[in-house]
Amino acid sequence: MNTRILSILTLLLCFSVHTQEIDPLEKLDTYGQTVWVDSIMKSMTIDEKIGQLFMVQTYSNRDAQHEQDIIDLIKTYHIGGLVFFQGTPEKQIKMTNVFQKTSKVPLLIGFDGEWGLDMRLDNTYRFPWNMTLGAIQDESLIEEFGEMLGKHHSRIGIHVNFAPVVDVNINPANPIIGNRSFGEDPKNVAAKAIAFTKGMQSKHVLANAKHFPGHGDTDADSHLTLPTIPFSKQRLDSVELYPYRELFKNGLASVMVGHLSVPELEPNEALPSSLSKNIVNDLLKEKMGFKGLIFTDALNMKGAANFSSAAEINLEVIKAGNDILLMPGDIPASFAKLKEAIANGTITKTRLDESVRKILKAKYWAGLKNFKPITLENLHEDINGEDAEMLHYKLIENATTLLKNELQVFPVKDLSEAKIAYVKLGDDDNTTFVNRLNDYTKVDVISGKNLNEVIKKLKPYNLVIIGYHKSNESAWKDFKFSNKELVWLQEIARSKRVILDVFASAYSLLDIKTFTNIESVLVSYQNSKISQDISAQQIFGALSTKGRLPVSINDDFKVGDGINSSKLYRLSYGVPESVGMSSKKLERIDSLAKQVINSKMAPGLQVLVARKGKVVYRKSFGYHTAKKETRVQNSHLYDLASVTKILGGLPLIMKAEEEGKFTLETTLGELFPVLSNTDKKDITLKEALSHYGRLQAWIPYYLKTLDSVTKKASDKYYRNRPSEKFSIKVANKLYLRTDYKDSMYQAIADSPLLTRKRYKYSGLIFYLFNDYFEKTYNQPMDISDETFFYKPLGATTLTYKPREKFSEKIIVPTERDMYFREQLLRGYVHDQGAAMFGGVNGNAGLFSNSNDVAKMMQMYLQEGYYGGKRYFKAETVRKFNKRYYSKNDVRRGLGFDKPQINPREKATCGCVSPKSFGHSGYTGTYTWADPETELVYVFLSNRVYPTANNSGLVKSNIRTVAQQIIQDAIIAED
The missing domain is CATH 3.40.710.10 (DD-peptidase/beta-lactamase superfamily)
Known part of the structure; x- marks a missing residue:
């Protein structure tokens, strides 16, 4: 009996050690990866190893001098990685080819593409924001989304995409996360992030969960100041850290550490989390057992940059346990500071080798052992193809959320008796929405200089569709109703049956004091053309609503609320590939x-x-x-x-x-x-x-x-x-x-x-x-x-x-x-x-x-x-x-x-x-x-x-x- 118990304990111990030692950067051909990494490590000088820690920002919309400056940095400081920002995919590819040819060791190319290449590059495809995706119930669609981003990023030579954002956005006033978060439910955030990560990493692009240990419940922006996350360890463990633990079980390749003050984890409240050994080494690496690549958030952000000089910050970042300095300031001074620290033993060669080895493993994982120049042939089709458009339609169709449906006004059934008007609120375009509504029946656009004029014009109508349209330009645009719009909404709803369709953050609903007189509330999340198109189709029952609310709206609507509307089998509208047809052949x-x-x-x-x-x-x-x-x-x-x-x-x-x-x-x-x-x-x-x-x-x-x-x-x-x-x-x-x-x-x-x-x-x-x-x-x-x-x-x-x-x-x-x-x-x-x-x-x-x-x-x-x-x-x-x-x-x-x-x-x-x-x-x-x-x-x-x-x-x-x-x-x- 004792022997049997001992055997069981031994197995459990082995399993425990194994789960803690999962290495997401390890390839199936471990031997080949080890040989490649070892061969490069043996040939590298201390200077070359130090250079691997730096990932420097570069832009494909700047002049030739900027390009030469980057070449000089690669040659002089042996820079290990670059993160690209604004420009075009064509220019980025050309620059990447030049930079890779210049570098002795292949460069790890990073990019900030949370909703696709469009986040930074012109003439590329834009997908929905995370908050929109957070409403989707079918995780396979999120995995498909991750695959698509992986395909697009890989096509232009990117190896790590700084996504997904896994901050649990509990605070509606958060100025920098908001729409970038999957929502306020840690389990939903984790599930979406896991699916996204699986999809993107299947295309050999490293996913990067951010912003550790959690930037969701704050009303401050770390780009401008050092936000405080003032919660207990129990709260942090159950909310902020939950998605990370789940992602680590599922092979997440990298993490980005944010610039945050977290008193429960780091006693020095002035010390950003990115510089904290307690948070990076002791919590992330030791306690949580993360073996992947660790990036800092951008080191030019005020949340970090205000702490000390750039060189001092960059030294402390490495001492804290990070592997890659993202967008570091003052590279010459920082390089010298790190070299000095290694020479005097402040940073051991073993510690340096630990990060360099992980970086090289990541490069092998991303396919950089056999780097070949990136071609421009068929580039536009590859990153803006019909498959992307088809996926976008599916994502929106599954995200749009019906929150209320009294009197069963949604979807609109009887068109024989329907006399429908549309009233626009908000300050952004509504063309696609109005045109699609009119593809189903006659919908008259009603406007006026004042409320009385509008109310008078609405008298003949028995249904009013109110569209609230706010800018879709970026995830940070203002989404709040004006006081005038709130008054118009309530006054129209007092006398007419109303479908309110919100083409903005679900948080915009927080301003509405009562929904009593509003029969139907639909959240379309964004004012994109596809959101307008899909939403109109759902209003008339050509498509059904399937989404669930990813955040709470006061006591009116809770996380997970949502109604599956009925499908009436009217014609819908979409892309040929969605029904097994070829766009090119139809052309x-x-x-x-x-x-x-x-x-x-x-x-x-x-x-x-x-x-x-x-x-x-x-x-x-x-x-x-x-x-x-x-x-x-x-x-x-x-x-x-x-x-x-x-x-x-x-x-x-x-x-x-x-x-x-x-x-x-x-x-x-x-x-x-x-x-x-x-x-x-x-x-x-x-x-x-x-x-x-x-x-x-x-x-x-x-x-x-x-x-x-x-x-x-x-x-x-x-x-x-x-x-x-x-x-x-x-x-x-x-x-x-x-x-x-x-x-x-x-x-x-x-x-x-x-x-x-x-x-x-x-x-x-x-x-x-x-x-x-x-x-x-x-x-x-x-x-x-x-x-x-x-x-x-x-x-x-x-x-x-x-x-x-x-x-x-x-x-x-x-x-x-x-x-x-x-x-x-x-x-x-x-x-x-x-x-x-x-x-x-x-x-x-x-x-x-x-x-x-x-x-x-x-x-x-x-x-x-x-x-x-x-x-x-x-x-x-x-x-x-x-x-x-x-x-x-x-x-x-x-x-x-x-x-x-x-x-x-x-x-x-x-x-x-x-x-x-x-x-x-x-x-x-x-x-x-x-x-x-x-x-x-x-x-x-x-x-x-x-x-x-x-x-x-x-x-x-x-x-x-x-x-x-x-x-x-x-x-x-x-």
């Missing part, structure tokens, strides 16, 4: 668009691509007309032409069929009295919608209304002003006889049938439904479409008669019609027949931008469900998206176009699945959806400008060529 559409414009196939166009419910490509090209006066914008409207069939006529047909008003076997004679005694009476709805009903392709109704001599609109049928007898508006100053609709219906009844049953595309069935829908739903067809579909979808630009709702400046002209209406058609439907129905028709008449077309197509793709609302039963969508006569070479479904059966046809690129569906339009429009790849594609143009004879776009199959590009952009899954 080929840009070249295709330029070809269209340069070849004058169309003066302009819009293209949208969505996959898996996310819009990942949405661009506008060219101008409204050849005059190049108005550039096409994403918000501008195009005449959809026959795409109207599946977005205007078909939805109402599907709704009525689902409601049991008719079946697919119902005959046209039963549906339409005008056909009841004609040769069309026995054609079934299924046959007609499949274009297999022997109906004529179209009827040129307008020809009979032209004067036989002048070939212009006849006075018998038209007036230039409306009246009771001439009420149908065909175009500007052109009104058709009110009773002429009956003549058009009769023309359909009288039209001859095809001699045999075969596939023949025909729009006649969609004309006939106008009268049917008006009588069935007791309102005009356009009102039914808007009420049942467009309004609840938030498709505000999907409309008939757009000139009644929108400025003509945003409506793209179609043709210069010189054969019928004798004018440039702008906001008046191009299709002559639809025009003679007053612009409202199931065959043509709809206008829209690409975004709103995509909403309808996504609803179909989701089998009738969108935005938390079911528009159709799934079986209804499947029923209409089915070929019933494919054996007879009819490729069409019911109303929907389908991929070609005959290879000679060009309905699609030939690269989409049989389940896919869509439609094309005469004016140069096209939309397609594929359930198999979850793709939605929209192409809008005015290819009939200047006239319908402009057929280049059709002959070149541009729309399906673009479809092939989109298909090719799907990244094959492993």
Whole structure:
């Protein structure tokens, strides 16, 4: 029994010693590392060893003299490391290559990139601050963030990034940490720091936890003075030191010691922690067992520099147990002081060798045994790639925190009844937020010189979104509400339902005395474009909120508070890589668009691509007309032409069929009295919608209304002003006889049938439904479409008669019609027949931008469900998206176009699945959806400008060529 106990005790003792002796700088090839370090140590003089202790600041935005000064320091004092600051990545790489070539021993390159290279360098990528990341619950995303920073830093030759900040920010008044901290919960800070460290060190960049022993609970800035951390050992152990202990267990490579006064750890309150043997050697190295590299904080900061002369400070720093002097002052004097201390035994050679050996081990760990000059090739793509953008979107989506949601106003569900206003508070940009809100529905921006004016303007609205926007320029910018803003917020909230969205530090909420009247509070943490974008998407339920508050807000909200909002399955917006598509391949559409414009196939166009419910490509090209006066914008409207069939006529047909008003076997004679005694009476709805009903392709109704001599609109049928007898508006100053609709219906009844049953595309069935829908739903067809579909979808630009709702400046002209209406058609439907129905028709008449077309197509793709609302039963969508006569070479479904059966046809690129569906339009429009790849594609143009004879776009199959590009952009899954 005694032998067994002894064995157990021996094992425990071994385990204890092993855990204390974990060396984070040790590589797997320990032998190779030891040989390399030993070989360099043996060849080094005392001067060269002393030089290894210095990490000197350098800047890539300074002149040639500065570069020469650094070269001289390397040669004269054998400097072991450099820390880079402001400049550009290109210049930093060039300087690094020069400096590395100059140095006998490879230099350890440091950098202060807490939220990425952008913290110091121009033209680089900026990620969120730690406080934002502290709200994320999925630690794997933080590890991915660390990997990305490691990749970017390594790419430009950096070996140690002075991150993460692991200060536990308990004091909201902390002037220097704040947003740089993961929050006030030590466990959350530790978990985030561990994940970050694992990620970054996996890319061979040393992580550096700072600022030991903890800079979070103070209202002083160590750059300016010596802050005091006046807490008991028990408190320090459970809060400030907790993240460090956890990080040491997980292989943290280095630590930065801050300039702090910590009376419980260092009796001399005037002695900064960075100079304290009690703190650095006795606590950090001995008691906590840290074996990694120890840096001081910057020694030019007042928290250290005010203590003594630079040379004395630098000597005391090494005596305290630090390994590297970061940004030391007076290098010549410091070098001499250290050399003297070694000579007289104040610092032993063993102590010097201890730090030098650790530094060399770190250099080997970082890959400096085989340093090769850093290349500039593909640099921009490597450090600003789509992978960074995709990660940024994921981080923000998982950070944004919903703190309150009374009356379930968040996310906004019913767009039919919603009348939404937006009011801006704060002094920073809000463009991305407002634009994205308006991608979901109409949101009016309300402003005024005084509160009374704003309150008056808000009267018609039933929901107000208040955005509080503060500068995202740096982590230290002021985030406080002004007294005026606080008054405006409370007064608006007293009378209106409010969603408050805070694009600033969560600490800004501390100024709000009461949240009683504010129904919903969303914290977006930063006013970046991506934060604005994601936040707007969450407000409308395209994305859900997942974040948890990393700090406390008085007694109102506690650490860990947060509500997971519901997802309504509206279109979201993001980068192609997030849905398995290639940005570079999609950019080929840009070249295709330029070809269209340069070849004058169309003066302009819009293209949208969505996959898996996310819009990942949405661009506008060219101008409204050849005059190049108005550039096409994403918000501008195009005449959809026959795409109207599946977005205007078909939805109402599907709704009525689902409601049991008719079946697919119902005959046209039963549906339409005008056909009841004609040769069309026995054609079934299924046959007609499949274009297999022997109906004529179209009827040129307008020809009979032209004067036989002048070939212009006849006075018998038209007036230039409306009246009771001439009420149908065909175009500007052109009104058709009110009773002429009956003549058009009769023309359909009288039209001859095809001699045999075969596939023949025909729009006649969609004309006939106008009268049917008006009588069935007791309102005009356009009102039914808007009420049942467009309004609840938030498709505000999907409309008939757009000139009644929108400025003509945003409506793209179609043709210069010189054969019928004798004018440039702008906001008046191009299709002559639809025009003679007053612009409202199931065959043509709809206008829209690409975004709103995509909403309808996504609803179909989701089998009738969108935005938390079911528009159709799934079986209804499947029923209409089915070929019933494919054996007879009819490729069409019911109303929907389908991929070609005959290879000679060009309905699609030939690269989409049989389940896919869509439609094309005469004016140069096209939309397609594929359930198999979850793709939605929209192409809008005015290819009939200047006239319908402009057929280049059709002959070149541009729309399906673009479809092939989109298909090719799907990244094959492993």
